[in-house]
Amino acid sequence: TAAQKGGFDHFMLKEIYEQPQAIKNTLNGRVAKGEKIVLDKIADGDLKDISRVFIVACGTAYHAGLVGKTAIERLSGVPVDVDIASEFRYRNPILDKNTLVMVISQSGETADTLAALRLAKQHGCKTFAITNVVGSSVSREADFVFYTYAGPEIAVASTKAYITQLIALYIFALYMAQDRNYTDKETLENIKSELLLLPEKVKKALETDALTKEIAEKICVETDIFYLGRGLDYAVAMEGSLKLKEISYIHSEPYAGGELKHGPIALIEKGTVVIALNTNAELRGKMDSNIKEVVTRGARIVEILPDNFENAGEGCDELITVPATEAILAPVTAVVPLQLLSYHVAIAKGCNVDKPRNLAKSVTVE
Numbered sequence: 001t002a003a004q005k006g007g008f009d010h011f012m013l014k015e016i017y018e019q020p021q022a023i024k025n026t027l028n029g030r031v032a033k034g035e036k037i038v039l040d041k042i043a044d045g046d047l048k049d050i051s052r053v054f055i056v057a058c059g060t061a062y063h064a065g066l067v068g069k070t071a072i073e074r075l076s077g078v079p080v081d082v083d084i085a086s087e088f089r090y091r092n093p094i095l096d097k098n099t100l101v102m103v104i105s106q107s108g109e110t111a112d113t114l115a116a117l118r119l120a121k122q123h124g125c126k127t128f129a130i131t132n133v134v135g136s137s138v139s140r141e142a143d144f145v146f147y148t149y150a151g152p153e154i155a156v157a158s159t160k161a162y163i164t165q166l167i168a169l170y171i172f173a174l175y176m177a178q179d180r181n182y183t184d185k186e187t188l189e190n191i192k193s194e195l196l197l198l199p200e201k202v203k204k205a206l207e208t209d210a211l212t213k214e215i216a217e218k219i220c221v222e223t224d225i226f227y228l229g230r231g232l233d234y235a236v237a238m239e240g241s242l243k244l245k246e247i248s249y250i251h252s253e254p255y256a257g258g259e260l261k262h263g264p265i266a267l268i269e270k271g272t273v274v275i276a277l278n279t280n281a282e283l284r285g286k287m288d289s290n291i292k293e294v295v296t297r298g299a300r301i302v303e304i305l306p307d308n309f310e311n312a313g314e315g316c317d318e319l320i321t322v323p324a325t326e327a328i329l330a331p332v333t334a335v336v337p338l339q340l341l342s343y344h345v346a347i348a349k350g351c352n353v354d355k356p357r358n359l360a361k362s363v364t365v366e
């Protein structure tokens with residue numbers, strides 16, 4: 001009903017706007033400046049012997065896992081693999097008691113994710129669940145549980161659950177880092193401070209709403225849209241592309257910038273729309289060259305950038321800026337305009353945004 005939508009036209013838009021609060025709720029009680037990260041029911045030393053992590057999930061949660069891999073590896077030095085649950089369970093992964101298998105599931109009921117969790121337990125691994133639903137199957141079966149506090153997510157396309165999964169993974173990465181002496185304390189403190197600023201920064205990123213609507217009205221007639229990014233931007237490109245295809249039915253593919261030359265550039269023609277994510281100062285030069293390569297072939301570029309890059313956006317048709325943060329946290333702000341863009345494209349096409357065809361909120365059969 002309209003009332004439940006709190007004045008918004010759709011649950012998806014309402015949930016996008018709830019993200020600052022959802023982040024705040026997920027950080028609350030877990031992250032504080034100058035204090036150690038505390039995780040529910042995990043005692044000091046419980047994860048001390050973990051030498052390897054597998055993150056296993058489906059759909060949007062898998063995309064969150066890809067960001068988690070980089071965060072955990074960079075901050076704690078523990079190697080991380082990320083698997084699609086339906087692949088993991090049938091590929092005989094090498095698992096032992098010092099392996100932590102982390103499942104990420106908004107609903108906590110996805111059949112393949114639950115099966116992956118059970119497989120990990122059979123192998124004697126420690127298991128950790130990130131879920132949004134208290135009492136869900138994964139929360140009951142995993143050794144450790146981290147609840148995201150996104151609140152109920154009704155729209156099939158996940159937004160606030162994804163963003164809180166990212167927050168959960170950053171908190172976990174900081175937790176893994178704090179006693180391992182892999183990253184210096186100052187860097188870790190810095191990331192903590194920046195994490196605490198994310199609710200405000202995401203609120204600011206929501207101001208791209210009107211601009212994304214304008215852009216959506218121009219690109220909604222396309223039949224193919226490409227997303228491009230390097231590093232964490234590539235993981236966000238995957239999520240942006242999924243969001244677009246789920247609710248607007250436009251064919252869309254994400255590519256890593258460096259892979260362009262190995263195939264996808266053959267598809268670029270005059271007028272092809274490319275959404276380019278360019279949030280990382282260290283990778284910016286490389287990404288700028290990738291953008292030039294597609295511009296030369298006639299692509300129209302929508303570029304997503306942090307607001308502290310100078311002389312940005314050369315050759316771009318549309319520029320979307322989001323608040324700058326630590327490079328590792330950039331997915332949190334960068335995904336917001338991509339969510340809004342997908343929403344507005346779907347609206348412009350007259351699609352059923354909250355209940356896209358053929359999709360279910362939670363896939364409880366294999």
Ligand code: G6P
Binds near residue numbers: 058109156157359
């Ligand atoms: C379905 C939903 C997606 C979701 C995926 C995993 O495909 O439509 O939005 O990302 O399942 O769901 P989970 O509840 O395990 O996160």
